Amino acid sequence: MGQTLRFHSQPKIVATSTVAGTKECEGIIGRYVETALSDDMYGESTFEKAECKMLARVIDGAIANGGLGREEVDLIVSGDLLNQIISASFAARDFSVPFLGVYGACSTMAESLAVAAAFIDGGFYHHVVAATGSHFASAERQYRYPLELGCTRPPQAQWTVTGAGGALISDRGDGVKITGATLGKVVDFGVTDVNNMGAAMAPAACDTILTHFRETGLEPEAYDLIVTGDLGALGSRILKDLAWEKGVDITANHVDCGEIIYKVIEDEFQGGSGAGCSAVVLNSYLYSKMMSGALRRILFVATGALLSTVSSGQGESIPCIAHAVVLER
């Protein structure tokens, strides 16, 4: 049936909620984030507990901002970057709501939105929350090195975003419509540099975007923005090159959440990454721009690198995935 789903009932994102760290709030999203942290520990004793608390906060916030009580929500779809997605599972423990754990690394925001929209469009549920997040310090010590070691970062590395974003998707009410989704395939171009996620993920983003245009018959101009998750500056450039080679020019309207989240003077050359990156940008800045009418139609393509320290340690390359969601106002 192809990879592209159409949601005929047009489930809507009726409310969102976001939390972001101190560094993140210095950039473009600072004015749009609901909860700006003054302390990246968020009052907790460990980075992992802080990450979990952010996720619980945005799930709770999305429900409250949508004017619902917790007991009215039918399902939470969530995942994160930590081993066994403990942030999502432990956050869900606070809610007496059915829970579907998903894992798509940094593609989780798009994956959870697509699953939520499918469950609503299929008529199974009225109100579903999709949420994800990440924390710089928990990701560093799990995927790379403990911060205490003071390791240097190579220039192709990205900075994992401290932040979380949640969306309440409903079959009623006013909001941003989810009209379709293109679920991605796992794509592996043989990149083995775990510090160069942008290069690894760009081919997956390209595959999903080109599939989307081929299956829908649309041109890139159909969208005000084609927003990728966290390719960063280098990955974003690779994506544009790859698409252009295949005859699709997305240079005019492509932006990458990783590329825009930090201020240029912060010297994060490649920008942000992490499941929280696209989750925060979408659910704060982009959602606000869509609700105000400044953006009417965007293709949101979150990208994920599906590696682990074990797979990389065993010499494997990095399989990646990208899921696309069509958002319309």
Add this chain to the structure above:
Amino acid sequence: MGQTLRFHSQPKIVATSTVAGTKECEGIIGRYVETALSDDMYGESTFEKAECKMLARVIDGAIANGGLGREEVDLIVSGDLLNQIISASFAARDFSVPFLGVYGACSTMAESLAVAAAFIDGGFYHHVVAATGSHFASAERQYRYPLELGCTRPPQAQWTVTGAGGALISDRGDGVKITGATLGKVVDFGVTDVNNMGAAMAPAACDTILTHFRETGLEPEAYDLIVTGDLGALGSRILKDLAWEKGVDITANHVDCGEIIYKVIEDEFQGGSGAGCSAVVLNSYLYSKMMSGALRRILFVATGALLSTVSSGQGESIPCIAHAVVLER
């Protein structure tokens, strides 16, 4: 809307495929498993690669046994126990098919079946594969201790099953119908003993089972079997006690995949666990009994413990979940 979904179009499991290790095949499933390993390394150089190969094998097997080509499959829904679900992601890399990664620990078989059935019943897809697996040696070294250390196991511990199971779910053809599902909530009774998963998971299984009966108005007798995933002998007993205290007697028709998978003389006192446990038992033994008409209606309740070594190391208790799927012939 409650936690229980009804799949009116009755998506069907039209084919299954299973792989199991040497120890596993000595028990009841030995005669029903499609691929019985003579070497638990499955010809690979690492445990993780062996686990991934098992998963790829059953995805491929389910598609082939269903008479389809890989290009006819619309979606793979899969997950496993390893960090970042690398077995599922790397297995999906071999297939040019859209992929949804899920994480529900040992509840993954039920979670993936429910998601697959929802995507088919919602009219989005024709053919979806749901699959999961686990490997004793990869789980031991990730969750507990490397085998080389020769650590002893406490009597309440279970043995992670080496095996994988996959199911092809279609909107056409003959097979075992998936008529409903009850998606579980995260339940945490405060158990902190990581060697006593059965005790941790039993309350989650009880919550989902009681919710299922309350929402459907059915009695336990409506099912030939109420099959839990991997509570083991102790957890299974706790579940029966908890349900009985709440006025629901499931003792007459409850079995647990973990309790039945190993031969009694193997001295695995609590039995098996792992995502592969219920996946293998369901897709070999139980599927065969349903297709032959010996079992007509079962409630398949896979249970998952949503901990990580980090969460336990930080003193957290073990949140658990159970998803139930109604299977009818």
